[in-house]
Amino acid sequence: MTTLDRTRFLEAFAAASAGPARYGVNDCCLTVADALVAAGGPDLMAGWRGRYRTRFGFLRIIRKAGLPDLPTAIQTAFERHLKPSQNPWEDMVLTTGAWTHDGKVFHAPFFRMDGWWHTRGPDGPLSFQLITRRYPGNPFWRVA
Secondary structure (H helix, E strand, C coil): CCCCCHHHHHHHHHHHHCCCCCCCCCCHHHHHHHHHHHCCCCCCCCCCCCCCCCHHHHHHHHHHCCCCCHHHHHHHHHHHHCEEECCCCCCCEEEEEEEEECCEEEEEEEEEECCEEEEEECCEEEEECCCECCCCCCCEEECC
8 A cells, every 4th residue: 555645735725726726837636646656656647737728628538538517537647547445434535525505516636634624726725524426326436
């Protein structure tokens, strides 16, 4: 099992989450992927990194890969690089979650640490005690 450097993970996540999100630079998927890489984990965005600069560009490359939407793309990356977790309450598990902001539903990769779920929002990091899992059949994943 891979042991992540929690300090490096949190530092990288905080740095990448500062300021507004930009597609292809520090969007929700890249922020979590960059933090995992900094902590010694796998690169969840290896096949897509550097290939898009807009929301539509990202949607175009995931659709070319045969994936219909962002939640499916996130789960596919998890399946390729992570192991299923039977305990969604342990630290450093990841899942696909959703939240509502200004009437819009956002989907993103979430990770759990210190009793909170964290993700990258449009304007910076977000933390929740509970998250809505729009796709309840999706498992939780851990770095292993």
